[in-house]
Amino acid sequence: MNDAVRLEALSRTYGAGDRAVTALREVSLSFPTGTFTAVMGPSGSGKSTLLQCAAGLDAPTSGRVLIDGTDLSGLSEDQLTLLRRDRVGFVFQAFNLMPSLTAEQNVALPLRLAGRRPDPAVVRRALAEVGLDGRARHRPPELSGGQQQRVAVARALVTRPAVLFADEPTGALDTATSHDLLRMLRSLVDRGAGGAGGLATIVMVTHDPVVAAYAHRVVFLADGRLVGELSDPTPAAVAARLTGIAVAA
Numbered sequence: 737m738n739d740a741v742r743l744e745a746l747s748r749t750y751g752a753g754d755r756a757v758t759a760l761r762e763v764s765l766s767f768p769t770g771t772f773t774a775v776m777g778p779s780g781s782g783k784s785t786l787l788q789c790a791a792g793l794d795a796p797t798s799g800r801v802l803i804d805g806t807d808l809s810g811l812s813e814d815q816l817t818l819l820r821r822d823r824v825g826f827v828f829q830a831f832n833l834m835p836s837l838t839a840e841q842n843v844a845l846p847l848r849l850a851g852r853r854p855d856p857a858v859v860r861r862a863l864a865e866v867g868l869d870g871r872a873r874h875r876p877p878e879l880s881g882g883q884q885q886r887v888a889v890a891r892a893l894v895t896r897p898a899v900l901f902a903d904e905p906t907g908a909l910d911t912a913t914s915h916d917l918l919r920m921l922r923s924l925v926d927r928g929a930g931g932a933g934g935l936a937t938i939v940m941v942t943h944d945p946v947v948a949a950y951a952h953r954v955v956f957l958a959d960g961r962l963v964g965e966l967s968d969p970t971p972a973a974v975a976a977r978l979t980g981i982a983v984a985a
């Protein structure tokens with residue numbers, strides 16, 4: 737299997753001298769195409785920094801990031817902007833939809849920004865993949881929180897990115913709606929829908945073991961280091977591993 741994203745000895749230090757903070761220390765990690773990975777660790781362990789570097793939003797101090805085999809360190813600012821626009825999808829806790837546009841217009845936005853004329857069939861397919869085909873003409877204020885986040889996922893997937901990065905995607909949703917959304921994300925990956933070549937690859941940061949257990953694999957950070965991983969996680973196994981990390985720290 738190809739790697740959608742590969743991190744090679746990734747380090748990131750903020751500031752310099754006495755005030756330097758090392759947020760990531762030589763993290764090497766692969767996110768294979770067609771997999772769903774959760775990134776966990778205590779507050780300040782480097783999760784957001786890892787996501788920012790992996791997505792090309794922040795530059796590592798040393799080490800390399802490869803997205804679909806492309807080494808980001810070899811790209812100009814313009815090339816990086818294009819890569820982020822076309823090859824990477826983002827979903828955040830806040831849905832960040834345009835309230836005056838319909839669901840389908842929101843989903844079409846990344847294609848418009850790329851100067852392409854959105855194909856209505858492509859937009860409708862993205863909405864159908866997240867279970868929202870019946871809501872294409874609704875505006876965000878007419879949709880529930882869970883439905884709005886589904887629109888945000890459809891928007892992130894409409895360019896068929898190599899990878900979808902999700903930062904606490906269920907942070908603003910109630911428990912039942914969170915589970916629906918996570919089941920949908922897992923199902924996208926398991927069905928091989930939504931991403932480059934049809935395959936979705938998801939990397940999700942979360943604090944919640946129940947949320948993380950929807951992934952195929954959980955990787956754990958502590959103090960900027962990769963300290964372990966768990967395949968086919970259960971909430972109890974994830975919680976136990978986190979407790980072990982907190983005790984060791």
Ligand SMILES: Nc1ncnc2c1ncn2[C@@H]1O[C@H](COP(=O)(O)OP(=O)(O)OP(=O)(O)O)[C@@H](O)[C@H]1O
Pocket residue numbers: 750751757758759777778779780781782783784785786
């Ligand atoms: N822009 C910055 N300037 C200086 N230090 C930073 C910056 N961003 C992050 N850090 C530091 O880097 C370390 C890792 O931060 P990061 O936000 O990646 O952790 P996190 O695991 O995402 O935390 P949380 O779970 O609280 O969001 C922390 O010590 C943080 O204070």
